[in-house]
Amino acid sequence: MNNDINLIAADGISRRQTAFAWTIIALLLLLLVIITPYAQLPLTPIPGYIGAFGVAMFVVNIILASLLFSKGIIENSARTVHLGTAYFFVTAIFVPLIASFPGSFMPGSLIGNSVSPVWIWCYWHVGFAVLVIRYATSGKRAIRIRASIAFTLATVILLTMSATVWQRWMPDILQNGSSFFEDNTFLIPVTVLGVNLLALICVARMEKQEPEQLWITVAMVAACIDVWLTVYGNTRFSLGWYFAKLTSLFTSLTVLISQLYGITRLYNSIASANKVLLTLANQDGLTSLTNRRCFDEILEIEWNRARRDKRSLGLLMIDVDFFKKYNDEYGHLQGDDCLRRVAEHLIGVIKRPGDVAARYGGEEFAIILPNTDAAGAIQVAERLQRNLRTSAITHRRNQPLPIVTLSIGIACATPGGDALLEQLSARADSALYAAKNNGRNQYRVALTTQSINSDHLPLSAI
Template sequence: MDEELYLIKDAGVSPRQIRLARVIIGILLLSAAVATPLATTPLLPIPGYMSGFGIAMVVVNVILASLLFAKGLIERKERTIRLGTAYFFVTVIFVPLIAAFPGGLMEAPIIGSTSSAVWLWCCWHTGFGLLIIRYATNSEETAGTAADVRRSILVTIAVVVLLTLAATLGLPYLPEVLRNGHDFFDDSTMLIPALVFGVNVIGLLCVMRMREEKPEQLWLMVGMVAACIDVWLTLYGGARFSLGWYFAKMTSLFTSLAVLVSQLYGITRLYHSIAGANQILMTQANQDGLTALSNRRCFDQVLEIEWNRARRDKRSLALLMIDVDHFKKYNDCYGHLAGDDCLRQIAQQLLRVINRPGDVAARYGGEEFVVILPNTDAAGARLVGERLLLNLTAASIPHAHNQPLCHVTLSIGVSAMVPGPGGSTSTLALAADKALYEAKDNGRNQVCIGRPELFSPAATSAFLMN
């Protein structure tokens, strides 16, 4: 149980994840090195490419932002909320970016002009890089609240609105970013792409300097490598629908996908740990701690289930009630630790005489045990009880105060019936309990069979009240 709770509390970075991250970074860098000399190669425009890419970015980033916001609230960490803000910013800014891109939603830009899409692209990568720097430099001890999430959402939307207005209505006041209406930037405006690229590189370095070894930071580093490659190839390609431009769009999506997949993997791993811990808790809730048999709670549940099944199938259900003879004298003579060991040995003998999957042995309380035998009549249940007595006699557990045998013995009461209308499990239990007392009165170390038909519903109710 402690191991399961440890897994839930601390899911660190495994060596396998580190190796995988290194392989992916290596593939990204190698692909960028191969694509850079070919980045300016013009390719044919793919109809609907930008709209499909935009929808994918919005969906991926809104899911990722939601997961990070929820995680930050659950863990009460403002740092995680800040990371969610970075991806929420990407989600929001993609709406005007696609609207301004020619061929994004319609053939002509819906807002602004062709240059507006370039400026919004610059705002996207610069803003994302700055938010990653903000995330990486924040103290993990700072508590995050729902107010922080609401504030982040409202501020992000407001900032994107202002940036959209600047890239559309304020376009005449901004430097020209397209040469001949086709290529990005020229020598007079190279400071802009240098700033965009520099912010993302600084964001990558800040993430790399984070000391916490967590999957979130490992895969964010992978994503930031992809973001830097995205900016580099877009600027180096110099035009839309070039090889570098297409390749950059794929790395843009990978920037968010790497972190999203890591979050989903973490959730899956957490669910697996919780499921395992829950299974252990369920076992402990239904198991007697001393004997490892089912406990009284489990017995009551199983008896009710088997009663209803037997009534539906019109089959006999049998119950054994077992009591250790003179157990108080045993404890007085040998001590309570020896008494506990005696009960464990009896439980082992019980498990040896019930062989079917549906049979259930439970500790009823103190030195009392019960056995549920589905699809068994009184004769079959008596046979099980007698076999238990023989096994216990063979085990020969010493008991000096249990004369004349001087070893531990049991008294067993048996009842069996086919449940009918108006009956209840109490009738079966009452008959077995009555048979148990008959076994004690007749000299102990024996099996007696009760007769459930002798107990009317009124007698059963009176027994339960007493």
């Protein structure tokens, strides 16, 4: 159980995850080397490509931001909230990016002009990288999700205004209507790439490495490749431009998949822990038999089943003879061991899947025998006493036989229409006391296989 709880509390990075992440990074770098020489190769414009890409980015990032915000609240982690803010920023800024890009959903732009989406692209990559740096360098701070969301939306609005309404006062970064960052504006993409590289270094140098940080590292490698190929591709619809867009989507998908994987592992851990807790809740800690609470539930279920099927239900109430004297003679630790050995004998005499052995309380035990009449219950009682005598657990203060013995009360009945479960339990208990009062080390039968109603059947000594 402790292992399950530890897994829930802190899911470390496995070697398999680390190897997989580094494999992805190696493949991305290999693709970068292969594609860079051909990045400026012009390709056919695909109508609606940027619209479909933008919608995919919006959906992936809003889901990712929601997951990270929820995780941050549950774990009371400001750092995770900061990361959620980074992906919420991407979600928000993609709305004006799609609206300003010519041909997203209509021939022209909904806002701004052909230069606007280039500026918004710069804001997207710089803003995301800055927020990732904030995530990597933040410590224990108060969590303010609403303030973060409000500030992010206000920032996106201001950036959109600068790229559209106030764009005439901005440097011209789209030469000849197609080429990116020519002449004196080349410092802009260098700055964008530099901020992303700084974010990558900050994430890679984080002290407490967890799966989340590992996959953010992969995402930032992809983000740097995206910036490089976009700038090196130089124009829209070049090979580098197309591949950069796929890399951008991969950046968010990588972290989203890692979060979903973490949720799946967490769910499996919780399910395993719940199984352990359910077992502990139904099991006696000393003997590993069914405990009293679970025994009462099972007995009621079997009683109702016996009533429905008109079959006999057997109940054995069992008491270790002179157990207080055993504790006085040998001590409580030895007494606990004695109870465990008696429990092993109880388990040894029940053969069918439906039979249940339970610790009723203290030195008292019980056995439920579905579809069993008095003759069958007596066989179980005799076998139990015979096996216990054979094991010969020493009990010097139990005379005349100086070994551990049992007194057993047996009750069997087919429930009638007005029968009560308490009657079966009470009569088994009465039979047990009769066995104890008549010298112990024996069993007594209180009920036959007759149908229980309100009449009281006499005890039978056997």
